[in-house]
Amino acid sequence: MNIVVLVKQVPDSGAERTLSTDDHTLDREDADLVLDEINERAAEEALRLKESVDAEVTVVSMGPDSALEAIRKVLAMGADRGIHVCDDRLHGADVLTTAKVLAAAVRRVGDIDLVLAGNATTDGQASAVPAVVADLLGLPQVTHARELTVDAGRVRAERQTENGEATLDAPLPALVSVTEKINDPRYPSFKGIMAAKKKPVDTVDLDDLFPDADDAGFLVARTRVVEAVPRPPRAAGIRITDDGSAGRQLVEHLIARKLV
Amino acid sequence: MSGKPLKDPLDLLDIASVLTDEEREIQATVARFLADRVRPHIGEWFENAHFARELAPELGKLGVLGMHLEGYGCAGTNAVSYGLACLELEAADSGFRSFVSVQGSLSMFSIWKWGSEEQKQEWLPRLAAGEAIGCFGLTEPDFGSNPSGMRTRAVRDGDDWILNGSKMWITNGGIADVATVWAQTEDGVRGFLVPRGTPGFTTQDIKQKMSLRASITSELYFDNVRLPDSARLPHAQGLRGPLSCLNEARFGILFGAVGAGRDSLQAAIEYADSRVQFDKPISAFQLTQKKLADMTVSLGGAALLAVHLGRLKDQHRIRPEQISVGKLNNVREAIAIARECRTILGANGVSLEYSPLRHANNLESVLTYEGTGEMHTLVVGQAITGQAAFR
Numbered sequence A: 001m002n003i004v005v006l007v008k009q010v011p012d013s014g015a016e017r018t019l020s021t022d023d024h025t026l027d028r029e030d031a032d033l034v035l036d037e038i039n040e041r042a043a044e045e046a047l048r049l050k051e052s053v054d055a056e057v058t059v060v061s062m063g064p065d066s067a068l069e070a071i072r073k074v075l076a077m078g079a080d081r082g083i084h085v086c087d088d089r090l091h092g093a094d095v096l097t098t099a100k101v102l103a104a105a106v107r108r109v110g111d112i113d114l115v116l117a118g119n120a121t122t123d124g125q126a127s128a129v130p131a132v133v134a135d136l137l138g139l140p141q142v143t144h145a146r147e148l149t150v151d152a153g154r155v156r157a158e159r160q161t162e163n164g165e166a167t168l169d170a171p172l173p174a175l176v177s178v179t180e181k182i183n184d185p186r187y188p189s190f191k192g193i194m195a196a197k198k199k200p201v202d203t204v205d206l207d208d209l210f211p212d213a214d215d216a217g218f219l220v221a222r223t224r225v226v227e228a229v230p231r232p233p234r235a236a237g238i239r240i241t242d243d244g245s246a247g248r249q250l251v252e253h254l255i256a257r258k259l260v
Numbered sequence B: 001m002s003g004k005p006l007k008d009p010l011d012l013l014d015i016a017s018v019l020t021d022e023e024r025e026i027q028a029t030v031a032r033f034l035a036d037r038v039r040p041h042i043g044e045w046f047e048n049a050h051f052a053r054e055l056a057p058e059l060g061k062l063g064v065l066g067m068h069l070e071g072y073g074c075a076g077t078n079a080v081s082y083g084l085a086c087l088e089l090e091a092a093d094s095g096f097r098s099f100v101s102v103q104g105s106l107s108m109f110s111i112w113k114w115g116s117e118e119q120k121q122e123w124l125p126r127l128a129a130g131e132a133i134g135c136f137g138l139t140e141p142d143f144g145s146n147p148s149g150m151r152t153r154a155v156r157d158g159d160d161w162i163l164n165g166s167k168m169w170i171t172n173g174g175i176a177d178v179a180t181v182w183a184q185t186e187d188g189v190r191g192f193l194v195p196r197g198t199p200g201f202t203t204q205d206i207k208q209k210m211s212l213r214a215s216i217t218s219e220l221y222f223d224n225v226r227l228p229d230s231a232r233l234p235h236a237q238g239l240r241g242p243l244s245c246l247n248e249a250r251f252g253i254l255f256g257a258v259g260a261g262r263d264s265l266q267a268a269i270e271y272a273d274s275r276v277q278f279d280k281p282i283s284a285f286q287l288t289q290k291k292l293a294d295m296t297v298s299l300g301g302a303a304l305l306a307v308h309l310g311r312l313k314d315q316h317r318i319r320p321e322q323i324s325v326g327k328l329n330n331v332r333e334a335i336a337i338a339r340e341c342r343t344i345l346g347a348n349g350v351s352l353e354y355s356p357l358r359h360a361n362n363l364e365s366v367l368t369y370e371g372t373g374e375m376h377t378l379v380v381g382q383a384i385t386g387q388a389a390f391r
């Protein structure tokens, strides 16, 4: 079985994050960069599958030089090889471009059976990349899985979103995105950390992935952040004492703010 | 320079810049494991004198146990990585670091270095996995700093040995599946592997400790314990056997102490930034800053010394008196830091909710075991004067 895990390196969500002033992209300069936790769970799911069936796990990440650390982390957990898409032209890439690039990287792996990803990144949180990748690769998309089984050429997942739960079933090859409920990722072992150094990582750029594209035609961002303002500090709330008119006051408040 | 306080005082000197990616990754993995599995409970474990034995297999899975040894299921990392793991363990609690030191550097190392192939095959994989626990008995009620006078004795009886005597202050003793026991014989000090349950071998845990409460310390008793010759560590003869193991453990301790100091200092810095008296955070007062600055300086020095000694060890050129310099300095500095940090926390400093006093109490044992501060002073004294002043 050929499994690909898509991972992203993000600023540590425990720390304060800032946007750069010139292009409103996330400032990575000062941030502690870590493998996005949800991706660790996607990787864990791949590694658990690898324990039960004969599988090769390839980890794919798009990002600057430092993203190699995120790839190494998954290799330390037990993945077999990595593909690092690294190209300055990808700075500020939006959802569509990211998905195109990742899909192209997955194609390099060849015949794949399963693509695993997190259902959203903790920095961008667009939550759309996995679906677009699936579409571009022509794979069934099984998103927001909190439980996953792979058996007899099919994947079955318990899908959980705000809107409810469903059991999804699809033939392989397929793409599955997982939620943070799916598992508790392992810690990489020291042996794994030492072995990770020796595992192969292909570093590729846009020219490798899209040899026929002319540079000008490759639109990296169709969307652009025009403005960003920090969230204002929380103001104290309004306290309403119910003297019989609380309902009315509430409704008036909501109407004044055009919330109903 | 102004603005954000440093989260980690060791960042001031960018200590991490002298480490390799792999060393940092190993350190970060241990830190993360401890943050998840130990830190939330350690205050309670200390208070209840509880050793979380169930964590041994988890530490084994990570590769912590006997991590710097080669083969037999051990991870085979370099010495600096082993030191950094000890640093993080002791930043959580010296009791955990003690468990790991005794398991890896005293029990496992004694077998790895001095044992027969059969002994290695029998014990090392299980000890590395944390499925079995080991201890190391050298100290006796009447012989601590001077183990050469030990009274525990093994005498031949046909092909067997009969072991009599007792050991005191033995970390992991009461829970150990195998004890490395050092005893006097007619041809000098010899080591024996005594499995738990061997007739005549009993243990009793030491209660009412005010230090290393999250670690088990026991007495071992040997009453006509019959052992086959295959229980003897064949390659160890004389005090060189146990002393070689102690050097391994001391190496971990000189890193570990830096961890206890760092954790105390982090707690104090954070507290000083948030505690307001006389309308200012107490970190804004010069007296507090002097304490914090002095401690940061001494901690940075201790950390650099540790890494330096680690590099010497990885080049296989470290000498015992150099390890003495590290153990003497780093434990002394760490306990001074922990106590000073306690003062910054005021009354909160005496609560187990904060780490400095727990670290200070733990470090009282660390100061004493593995060679007291006085013993290491005499070792360094001998190294620079050529004169031994032990007797």
Ligand SMILES: Cc1cc2nc3c(=O)[nH]c(=O)nc-3n(C[C@H](O)[C@H](O)[C@H](O)COP(=O)(O)OP(=O)(O)OC[C@H]3O[C@@H](n4cnc5c(N)ncnc54)[C@H](O)[C@@H]3O)c2cc1C
Pocket (backbone or CB within 6 Å): B102, B136, B137, B138, B139, B141, B142, B143, B144, B145, B146, B168, B169, B170, B171, B172, B211, B212, B217, B365, B368, B369, B370, B371, B372, B373, B374, B375, B389, B390, B391
């Ligand atoms: C929590 C804990 C865990 C331990 N775990 C282990 C273990 O797993 N295995 C093990 O074998 N041991 C262990 N020990 C024992 C430890 O190694 C000894 O306590 C240590 O070697 C000191 O011996 P002692 O306590 O008998 O002190 P002593 O040797 O009696 O020393 C008492 C004091 O006299 C000083 N002194 C002694 N001789 C001289 C001298 N010549 N000149 C100047 N000062 C001197 C010492 O420095 C010390 O201050 C442990 C101890 C503790 C507290």
